[in-house]
Amino acid sequence: MIPSDPKQVKQICFDRINIPDVHTLAVARKHGAYEFLPTVLAEFTAAKIIDEVKVSGLRGRGGAGFPTGLKWSFVPRNTGKPTYLLCNADEGEPGTFKDRDIMRFDPHLLIEGMIMAGFALGVRDAYIYIRGEFVHEANVLNAAIKEAYAANLLGENILGSGYSMELTVHRGAGAYVCGEETALIESLEGKPGRPRFKPPFPAVEGFYRCPTVVNNVETLATVPAILKHGGAWHAAIGVPNNTGCKIFSVSGHVNKPGNYEVPMGTSLKTLIEDYCGGLQHGSVPKVVIPGGSSTPWLTAEHYNTPLTYDGMIKAGSMLGSGAVIVLDETADVVSFTRRLAHFYAHESCGQCTPCREGTGWLERIMDRIEAGQGCEGDLRVLKDASTHMAGRTICALADGAAAPILSMLKHFPEEVRAYLAENAA
Amino acid sequence: MSAQLNATPHRFSEARLAEIAELVKRYPSAQSALMPVLYMAQEDFGYLSMDVQQHVADVLNLRLMQVREVVTFYTMFREQPCGSYLLEVCTSSGCMLNGAYELVTHMADTLGIKIGETTPDGLFTLTEVECAGACGGAPVVQVNNVYHEKATPESMDALITQVRASGGGK
Ligand SMILES: NC(=O)C1=CN([C@@H]2O[C@H](COP(=O)(O)OP(=O)(O)OC[C@H]3O[C@@H](n4cnc5c(N)ncnc54)[C@H](O)[C@@H]3O)[C@@H](O)[C@H]2O)C=CC1
Ligand SMILES: Cc1cc2nc3c(=O)[nH]c(=O)nc-3n(C[C@H](O)[C@H](O)[C@H](O)COP(=O)(O)O)c2cc1C
């Protein structure tokens, strides 16, 4: 069980993760799943739930860190249209693999969080949009949902409360951009996943133009603990404005890659050295990408940065989805960046010219540089193109594509130059 | 396998049509069921030929164009047959840093094909994919969508040998 003293709390979403067979309803229930749900359905009003979530300070774990309670409070009431709840389980950002573990090991935690969120928002139909590759995870979720229906935790008149909710798992099909919430909505409508202009935000006009809340798996999985222990309890974990715990997916050149849920405010160095067993080579990382491939790179000088939204911004990057990619001294930053440039060119949906053309340029130039055929002018074009993409497009994919290029040029200009034709050995 | 089946036009079985009718009820509009129905078609018919796409359009009462747009936008929908064993090697960030390129090159050598190709016996297709969302287990290879984490040249060689020895039955 979660200890009641918030200062002792180390894990929220992963609290039950190591219990064998906790993906089954019987075992999950033995360990507290759905225990508090009847109280919420019987005694909490929608306003109280939203208020607790506001007080908790919970911020969206999908990457943007938008306050969850605030987002929920933007949903208009009595529009005469249904309100939808969509769980974003697209998890496509290179480096991110946290939602997968929640879904395959403790699916009932997510389901319970969705019932509570759905109840607060007056949702009748909820969906989990899961990336297509996660076939096993989708099967585990479907089995858990089936058990939940059989136990009247889903469907008509849940536990006699008068509240009814349907939950459906919907598989994506291999398009990174569908993790962007409006592209996800388009995709769920049976169309290509091309992002829409925001505003209007989905909260006001989303799935089939109805009010829609899109939340990340980890965000929704945090809700049961918040309601059970209270918003203030959650707010006391971590540091002000960056409350609670966060799952960090650590990959790359560390000895023990994996998911680690730690209180917000833990330092990058502690995460890498104490949890991940340090680097494969050397003692200080060459590069740390703190929030997934779309976030700007940090170098050794920021090794002590606290893992918080604010701390990462101060250090010049972003906490993003908490996907920490570590490069040690053996890494070739040019090849690495070339690979990311290929990723973004491949994943651009193509509707904005700066992104469609820009990602293509970046990829072609990086190919050329890696092949030892680049020239000094290429560096200028890389910089210009990246600078002109960011912030000029419908969605943030273009910003993400620019980040690694700009980071490489900023931190390692000499390594890039060593690759240029005139300098190639 | 698929080539043979595709000689005759494909139609969903009655059981599938019933399943689709149930599925459609879970969404505000039948168009939302398009992606799940395409997955069913791919499972039943091997790949999404033009004939299959037309059938899906008919079943969901959509225009062929609406189906084509979706099939071509998403990488997991296939318009061509592929080998019985689809080997998808992640070469994205975390996997690249942990030897994915060496691994995929080794697998191509073992199979005697280039990345993107299918072996002449139709058993294996080898492709490179973007981050599979399991970077903690890098390098990651998906074999018909089953994740093999911390894959090594040896473990992949063993898998290939085993499939070949068993005559390729799944
Ligand atoms: N988890 C993953 O695999 C990935 C995560 N990301 C992350 O996604 C982030 C960008 O996401 P975006 O959705 O573009 O950010 P955003 O800032 O536009 O939105 C964040 C959330 O707040 C809501 N919101 C913001 N202002 C609102 C308002 N005035 N009224 C109602 N709702 C409002 C949005 O609807 C959305 O749900 C990046 O920071 C990146 O870290 C990017 C790629 C992949
Ligand atoms: C290109 C792109 C891809 C994204 N992919 C994901 C994703 O895979 N999972 C996710 O939860 N959010 C993703 N997001 C962020 C979503 O748009 C949205 O902010 C999030 O789902 C909101 O949920 P939250 O408030 O709970 O974080 C992506 C954003 C962009 C721009």
Ligand code: SF4
């Ligand atoms: S920025 Fe890129 S991915 Fe996003 S909508 Fe524009 S073209 Fe599509």
Ligand code: FES
């Ligand atoms: S980089 Fe290969 S699974 Fe993420």
